[in-house]
Amino acid sequence: MEYNHCINKRYNNLYFDEAIRNIKYGLIQAEFDTINEYVLDEYFYQLIEEKVGRSLVLAADKSKLSEISDLTPSSCNVILIEVVNMQFIDITLIDLTALASMSDPKATMPKNDMRKRQFKTILNYV
Numbered sequence: 001m002e003y004n005h006c007i008n009k010r011y012n013n014l015y016f017d018e019a020i021r022n023i024k025y026g027l028i029q030a031e032f033d034t035i036n037e038y039v040l041d042e043y044f045y046q047l048i049e050e051k052v053g054r055s056l057v058l059a060a061d062k063s064k065l066s067e068i069s070d071l072t073p074s075s076c077n078v079i080l081i082e083v084v085n086m087q088f089i090d091i092t093l094i095d096l097t098a099l100a101s102m103s104d105p106k107a108t109m110p111k112n113d114m115r116k117r118q119f120k121t122i123l124n125y126v
Contacts, residue, residue, distance in 0.1 A: 004098065004115075005095045005098035005115075006092055006093060006094040006095065006119075007116060008090065008091070008092040008093075009126075010088045010089070010090050011088060011089045011090075011091065011126060012087065012088050014088075014126070016053075016054050016080070016089060019080055019089050019126055020080060022126045023058070023078055023080065023091060023123075024058070026122035026123065027058070027060050027078070027122060029121075029122070030121060030122050032060040032062060033061055034058050034060050035059050035061055036058070036059040037057070037058055037059075038056065038059070039054075039055070040055035040057065041054050041055055052084065053081060053084040054081075055080065055082070056079075056080045057079050057080075058078040058080070059075075060075065060076050060077070060078065061075045062074045062075065074097050075096045076094055076119075077094045077096060078091065078093050078094075079091070079092040093119045093122060095115055
């Protein structure tokens with residue numbers, strides 16, 4: 001699934017730890033630094049009182065050494081969710097810069113193929 005501010009892909013036959021390692025490597029290759037990790041397993045357990053697959057959010061910002069432009073995301077979140085019953089891992093990359101500009105009703109969000117290409121490149125490492 002693709003939107004202007006995010007891209008989503010599902011993977012079969014992939015271990016969760018392997019997906020995390022590969023997506024982190026993809027972020028590094030795209031000059032992102034992972035600045036925070038949020039494990040959501042316990043949160044979801046408290047919310048629905050049932051064990052579900054593992055969940056993780058990686059918050060990433062462009063490396064201080066990288067070149068930042070309006071066409072490429074400067075910060076993004078990566079959401080990894082392990083769906084146990086259907087046996088797949090769902091990965092979503094969200095451009096927070098684009099998402100923030102969407103909150104302005106007067107702003108028009110241009111279609112950004114460069115952003116999608118960069119996100120697809122990161123997902124190729126998975």
